[in-house]
Amino acid sequence: MKGWQIRCLFFLVLYTAVENVTSLEEELADSIFGNFLDPLKDLFDQKDDSNESIAKFSLRKPSQPDDDLCYIIPGKPESLASCTFNSTSKTFLVIHGWTISGMFESWVAKLVSALYERERTANVIVVDWLSSAQNHYVVAAQKTKAVGQEIARFIDWIEETTNIPLENLHLIGYSLGAHVAGFAGSHATNKVGRITGLDPAGPDFEGEHAHRRLSPDDAHFVDVLHTFTRGSLGLSIGIQQPVGHVDIYPNGGSFQPGCNLRGALEKIANLGIFAITDAVKCEHERSVHLFIDSLLNEQEAAKAYRCGSTDMFDRGMCLSCRKSRCNTVGYDISKVRKARNVQMYTKTRASMPFRVYHYQLKIHFSSKVNRSEMEPSLTVSLYGTKDEAENLELKLKEKISTNKTHSFLLVTEKDIGDLMMLKFKWEETTSGWSASNMLRMVSSWWSGDSDDTGMEVHKIRIRVGETQQKVVFCVKDPQTQSLAQEVTFVKCKGEWRTNSKRTPKRITLENH
Ligand SMILES: *[C@@H]1O[C@H](CO)[C@@H](O)[C@H](O)[C@H]1NC(C)=O
Numbered sequence: 142m143k144g145w146q147i148r149c150l151f152f153l154v155l156y157t158a159v160e161n162v163t164s165l166e167e168e169l170a171d172s173i174f175g176n177f178l179d180p181l182k183d184l185f186d187q188k189d190d191s192n193e194s195i196a197k198f199s200l201r202k203p204s205q206p207d208d209d210l211c212y213i214i215p216g217k218p219e220s221l222a223s224c225t226f227n228s229t230s231k232t233f234l235v236i237h238g239w240t241i242s243g244m245f246e247s248w249v250a251k252l253v254s255a256l257y258e259r260e261r262t263a264n265v266i267v268v269d270w271l272s273s274a275q276n277h278y279v280v281a282a283q284k285t286k287a288v289g290q291e292i293a294r295f296i297d298w299i300e301e302t303t304n305i306p307l308e309n310l311h312l313i314g315y316s317l318g319a320h321v322a323g324f325a326g327s328h329a330t331n332k333v334g335r336i337t338g339l340d341p342a343g344p345d346f347e348g349e350h351a352h353r354r355l356s357p358d359d360a361h362f363v364d365v366l367h368t369f370t371r372g373s374l375g376l377s378i379g380i381q382q383p384v385g386h387v388d389i390y391p392n393g394g395s396f397q398p399g400c401n402l403r404g405a406l407e408k409i410a411n412l413g414i415f416a417i418t419d420a421v422k423c424e425h426e427r428s429v430h431l432f433i434d435s436l437l438n439e440q441e442a443a444k445a446y447r448c449g450s451t452d453m454f455d456r457g458m459c460l461s462c463r464k465s466r467c468n469t470v471g472y473d474i475s476k477v478r479k480a481r482n483v484q485m486y487t488k489t490r491a492s493m494p495f496r497v498y499h500y501q502l503k504i505h506f507s508s509k510v511n512r513s514e515m516e517p518s519l520t521v522s523l524y525g526t527k528d529e530a531e532n533l534e535l536k537l538k539e540k541i542s543t544n545k546t547h548s549f550l551l552v553t554e555k556d557i558g559d560l561m562m563l564k565f566k567w568e569e570t571t572s573g574w575s576a577s578n579m580l581r582m583v584s585s586w587w588s589g590d591s592d593d594t595g596m597e598v599h600k601i602r603i604r605v606g607e608t609q610q611k612v613v614f615c616v617k618d619p620q621t622q623s624l625a626q627e628v629t630f631v632k633c634k635g636e637w638r639t640n641s642k643r644t645p646k647r648i649t650l651e652n653h
Pocket residue numbers: 192
């Protein structure tokens with residue numbers, strides 16, 4: 142066998158292996174749904190507590206965000222005073238979701254603490270409906286309405302008793318708790334100010350009528366973060382459909398960086414099924430941590446952009462902020478209410494602070510030779526006034542063809558300041574292995590020009606999402622333009638026209 146044949150075989154094998162991992166991941170996702178919903182196949186253990194109150198309202202203290210020290214009891218105004226409820230401040234109701242353990246998860250105290258960090262005089266009330274939430278999922282899901290109604294009665298009572306403006310009331314519900322918040326909002330006599338749904342639960346709510354799930358009707362403003370809307374068997378742990386005025390899908394709303402469902406695969410050997418549970422929790426609960434991040438890191442607020450689809454967003458085509466097309470992720474979101482629901486996207490880091498910088502790169506690839514179906518590996522380094530970000534990979538959403546402008550999304554974790562210079566590198570890869578590619582490679586090997594693609598890039602147009610800055614970059618030294626090596630681009634001279642006003646569509650290379 143010749144060298145290239147061996148290489149070809151190797152890549153074929155590698156490709157197959159990668160394919161297998163992907164399908165394993167899908168199987169894994171399927172088994173998660175199995176596990177998630179499995180307990181409901183068991184017999185119902187109905188506790189008949191129709192008379193008892195099913196929700197308790199614990200006003201937490203900034204100094205002890207983890208402890209339930211004082212309960213506000215509807216019908217007992219003295220409990221407001223004894224818990225030092227401040228009727229001129231904002232009031233938050235934190236509503237948990239489904240539970241297996243019957244205990245508060247660790248995020249509750251973190252969220253309480255972050256809310257007090259931002260709003261020092263606020264009343265942060267944790268709604269405890271653990272006894273109903275600790276049930277088979279389907280039963281817990283059915284109880285969300287009754288719990289919501291009880292919270293609605295609490296809201297009515299507190300409004301009547303303290304005269305607080307409901308505009309100051311903000312319900313924050315996670316998973317099933319998001320739908321509880323929805324029911325609370327829709328059953329309260331007057332409309333509450335805001336509901337934030339943190340990855341609202343999908344099973345039993347997806348596709349349901351707006352009255353039977355969280356919906357924009359439930360509050361003056363409803364904002365939603367979707368972090369685990371992985372569809373499988375028609376089910377998704379987080380609800381996929383938009384259910385608020387503004388629905389943000391970080392990282393497409395499916396898989397979150399740093400959670401690594403795939404990594405869970407390796408851990409299963411040691412930790413068994415808990416590894417999967419952990420991975421699921423990580424994705425689902427990421428919504429809570431994004432919200433906490435927005436409370437704590439106000440000055441590093443992440444932006445989300447309105448877009449028709451994840452795919453378009455991943456091509457960098459939606460980084461405009463005109464006509465409130467972009468918004469702030471989390472607590473400081475602008476309360477934009479449109480007739481139709483608004484879906485927005487953002488990318489994040491793997492940990493707090495989650496914010497990244499989004500760039501759209503528009504690159505025109507030209508060549509004398511007609512070629513298409515190229516899948517090169519493209520690398521970009523950005524150099525700004527504050528910092529630099531090197532060797533960032535441009536993800537291809539489609540194959541590169543000659544004389545076509547392609548748009549890419551690029552993100553950096555670092556704030557590089559104003560972009561001054563960039564370097565661009567093109568490498569033919571063997572990853573997109575196909576018969577036609579192979580043929581081309583062989584033929585180019587025969588003709589002896591194996592490395593030269595003949596492909597040229599003269600300009601790169603960039604739009605920065607976070608600053609809304611638009612810059613055109615030109616090849617620094619046109620004579621040495623060959624994509625076989627790294628090419629340096631600098632801001633074009635006298636090229637300050639904005640995109641919308643640019644007159645000559647075709648770029649004349651001789652000018653530079
Ligand atoms: C339960 O409710 C019924 C009627 O609604 C009432 O007669 C009864 O006293 C209640 N029981 C308790 C323990 O509150």
